[in-house]
Amino acid sequence: xxxxxxxxxxxxxxxxxxxxxxxxxxxxxxxxxxxxxxxxxxxxxxxxxxxxxxxxxxxxxxxxxxxxxxxxxxxxxxxxxxxxxxxxxxxxxxxxxxxxxxxxxxxxxxxxxxxxxxxxxxxxxxxxxxxxxxxxxxxxxxxxxxxxxxxxxxxxxxxxxxxxxxxxxxxxxxxxxxxxxxxxxxxxxxxxxxxxxxxxxxxxxxxxxxxxxxxxxxxxxxxxxxxxxxxxxxxxxxxxxxxxxxx
Amino acid sequence: xxxxxxxxxxxxxxxxxxxxxxxxxxxxxxxxxxxxxxxxxxxxxxxxxxxxxxxxxxxxxxxxxxxxxxxxxxxxxxxxxxxxxxxxxxxxxxxxxxxxxxxxxxxxxxxxxxxxxxxxxxxxxxxxxxxxxxxxxxxxxxxxxxxxxxxxxxxxxxxxxxxxxxxxxxxxxxxxxxxxxxxxxxxxxxxxxxxxxxxxxxxxxxxxxxxxxxxxxxxxxxxxxxxxxxxxxxxxxxxxxxxxxxxxxxxxxxxxxxxxxxxxxx
Numbered sequence: 001x002x003x004x005x006x007x008x009x010x011x012x013x014x015x016x017x018x019x020x021x022x023x024x025x026x027x028x029x030x031x032x033x034x035x036x037x038x039x040x041x042x043x044x045x046x047x048x049x050x051x052x053x054x055x056x057x058x059x060x061x062x063x064x065x066x067x068x069x070x071x072x073x074x075x076x077x078x079x080x081x082x083x084x085x086x087x088x089x090x091x092x093x094x095x096x097x098x099x100x101x102x103x104x105x106x107x108x109x110x111x112x113x114x115x116x117x118x119x120x121x122x123x124x125x126x127x128x129x130x131x132x133x134x135x136x137x138x139x140x141x142x143x144x145x146x147x148x149x150x151x152x153x154x155x156x157x158x159x160x161x162x163x164x165x166x167x168x169x170x171x172x173x174x175x176x177x178x179x180x181x182x183x184x185x186x187x188x189x190x191x192x193x194x195x196x197x198x199x200x201x202x203x204x205x206x207x208x209x210x211x212x213x214x215x216x217x218x219x220x221x222x223x224x225x226x227x228x229x230x231x232x233x234x235x236x237x238x239x240x241x242x243x244x245x246x247x
Numbered sequence: 248x249x250x251x252x253x254x255x256x257x258x259x260x261x262x263x264x265x266x267x268x269x270x271x272x273x274x275x276x277x278x279x280x281x282x283x284x285x286x287x288x289x290x291x292x293x294x295x296x297x298x299x300x301x302x303x304x305x306x307x308x309x310x311x312x313x314x315x316x317x318x319x320x321x322x323x324x325x326x327x328x329x330x331x332x333x334x335x336x337x338x339x340x341x342x343x344x345x346x347x348x349x350x351x352x353x354x355x356x357x358x359x360x361x362x363x364x365x366x367x368x369x370x371x372x373x374x375x376x377x378x379x380x381x382x383x384x385x386x387x388x389x390x391x392x393x394x395x396x397x398x399x400x401x402x403x404x405x406x407x408x409x410x411x412x413x414x415x416x417x418x419x420x421x422x423x424x425x426x427x428x429x430x431x432x433x434x435x436x437x438x439x440x441x442x443x444x445x446x447x448x449x450x451x452x453x454x455x456x457x458x459x460x461x462x463x464x465x466x467x468x469x470x471x472x473x474x475x476x477x478x479x480x481x482x483x484x485x486x487x488x489x490x491x492x493x494x495x496x497x498x499x500x501x502x503x504x505x506x507x508x509x510x511x512x513x
Binding site: 050051052053054055056057068071073136138153155175177179180181182183185221 | 375376377378379400401402403405422423424484485486489491492493512513
């Protein structure tokens with residue numbers, strides 16, 4: 001006689017708590033999610049990208065014929081779209097509920113360059129490091145010492161298997177270098193929650209964004225960061241465009 | 248019996264080694280520098296003197312093992328005691344070492360203490376884990392100043408130049424390969440951005456360490472065209488084995504073309 005009302009009361013309390021929690025802050029992975037899409041453009045003339053002389057390592061030079069590869073500090077598509085810009089939600093998410101993607105991110109060492117030049121991934125997500133070259137590389141990410149991510153430096157010889165790593169803390173972005181081929185440079189952006197990367201046309205997409213109001217941040221390795229507010233309604237894609245000014 | 252086999256083995260190894268050196272089975276690579284013959288002469292003298300002592304010492308060891316070795320033999324007193332022999336050995340080896348040092352310092356001094364030709368072509372080298380980069384002053388003949396805080400390998404700024412604010416740096420030509428014209432005196436300044444490295448070109452008979460914080464000049468003149476390896480011979484970290492670049496000795500016309508092409512790639 002006495003237990004039934006107690007259970008009912010407890011269930012009611014739990015329900016109220018659950019609703020309150022759901023309403024208090026939007027969280028990634030909640031049922032009603034949407035998208036943020038947009039484009040990033042460069043206003044002005046992109047700086048000259050210097051050709052890279054790979055003669056130090058004949059195995060690198062061999063993979064290249066014709067025009068030499070160039071630095072990738074600013075990559076602009078035909079329509080003025082700015083590639084390799086990381087877009088992520090810097091404010092508005094609780095972060096705790098972020099679901100880590102089950103698919104690993106990948107970075108390849110190909111033709112003695114990092115492909116892709118910028119990796120956008122989540123905390124805890126696996127990162128697969130490949131070496132497609134006929135020469136040894138060492139992959140050396142240099143996170144901010146105060147940021148909590150550990151610095152490491154691993155060699156990857158010809159034909160050796162992939163290296164699997166992950167990051168424990170958010171950081172936009174971790175520079176990556178190869179000590180054997182000093183021209184090689186990549187950046188790894190690590191956040192909790194939705195993250196996007198602009199392609200050659202400058203367009204980007206953030207998936208699984210719950211309804212809410214957020215601060216969206218765009219990061220470019222040469223031009224730094226820009227932010228803007230964006231409001232996402234449940235089930236309705238929002239859009240946000242960024243324009244970086246060429247220095 | 249074991250003593251006799253040992254003695255014969257020692258003698259055989261000694262003679263085989265001596266043969267390899269005398270017959271130049273493994274010898275120094277071709278010399279392409281003006282100062283090289285002095286270095287080679289010094290090396291030959293060192294090998295000759297040290298080689299003679301080596302052969303004599305090993306053969307005497309073999310002879311003693313052959314004549315007096317074996318189980319059950321008691322040590323016997325050297326006639327006249329060991330003292331005069333030891334003194335003789337000290338004087339002999341000491342004289343050799345002193346003689347080599349004096350002759351060698353002359354050869355060394357003639358390379359290092361000689362002022363570079365004032366008409367030398369100047370080139371800068373920046374060493375860093377684990378690559379070399381080279382810098383030519385460009386048409387103005389002046390090197391831009393170095394700003395270590397501006398070094399950015401991702402942007403190909405290996406020297407830390409500031410071309411936006413420094414007119415001297417604007418036309419500096421930075422390359423990954425060292426090219427020089429043949430028969431022209433070259434004055435190279437070595438810089439290191441991190442740890443100790445070394446600049447070693449076997450064929451040039453040049454080997455000089457980089458010391459971080461010091462600008463170390465070396466000068467030479469190459470006498471033959473060709474492509475040679477520049478390697479690091481100072482253990483500088485995990486990638487030391489892979490720290491190298493190439494030296495191209497070109498005719499003046501080829502060099503001018505090369506430099507023009509490099510300038511267009513800056």
